[in-house]
Amino acid sequence: YSSAPCQAGWFGTRCQFQCHCASSCDVTTGQCQGGSKCQHGWFGVACQYQDSTSINSATITANVDLSSPNWITDRDDSTCNGDVNLKSIVVTWTDTIPITWLRF
Template sequence: MQQEKSQRESVTTICPANWFGSRCQYKCHCRGNNCTSEGLCPLGCHEEWFGPECQYINVADGISEADDQGCNRVETIHSKLEVPFRLQTNFTWMRLRFKENIKTVNFKLLTTNDIWTPCSSSDILQIDDVTLDIFCQDTTNRSISKSVFIEVTAAVTLCSIYVSGGRNVALKASTEQSLIFSNETYDESFARSENSVDGNTSLEFKDKSCSRTKESKRARYEITFEELHTIHAYRLYASFCKFLTA
């Protein structure tokens, strides 16, 4: 009964442009910002995003296909291929899309101290005939990686590779902070705690996308999640905002 109610709410909720979800908690990352009310992407994901509803940032600095329908950008792998990351990341999973049907691949990770590390516990999920999702469940030797090394047993054509840099679980989360900053130029609406979880990375204070506390020895900022999450990385966008001096 509760599940049916949740599904109805997700359909009837009216969200602002480029937002979707039962609480309007997901931001559109579709190509051309062309999202349906359910978060589907008719034209595919923006080139830096992939996965379910395009909610996962792609850190692979290699071939990817924006609409993921064709196979225009290809690279034939005879046995090995190294793919560097745009951002160093705590590797959890990647998606590979081939031209041919393939069941399995092997891979190793290059850590920031230049050591190649195999994943001792990996799972491979076949999404369709040519798409594999590969998960690394190894938590004992977890470290930040900067490259992935893919090995296959036969010559195949790789059309796309996506490496997950994670999903922003702080988006639209509940927030609190100590006393809110304001001055003669900017009222409290420019510095509220919820501004920092709006998905906008602008450092311009006038854009109302930053939070700021009043000066204090015990300044505090807190995020509360709706459900439990395993946090693999924190990414903060901050500015000293020198122009705010009253």
């Protein structure tokens, strides 16, 4: 444990985590401050999970028209798919992407 303050953009007991909030984050917990969300491409507790669907090489397709798939990448756990006809989503990358976490 370190009692020294973290440099800007870092948090944690040893300043071991990088802040990925759209604004600033709490220097101890990493929670986004001022009601802000995670930066684009990050989500989860203290914005520590990278959203692999937001990587430039990702292509998202589905069995119905996804003209506005914002609910997939909006960084908001409270939004969901509203299309009852959606049965499947396929994400394809041109690069190898390690998948370490899935949210359904």
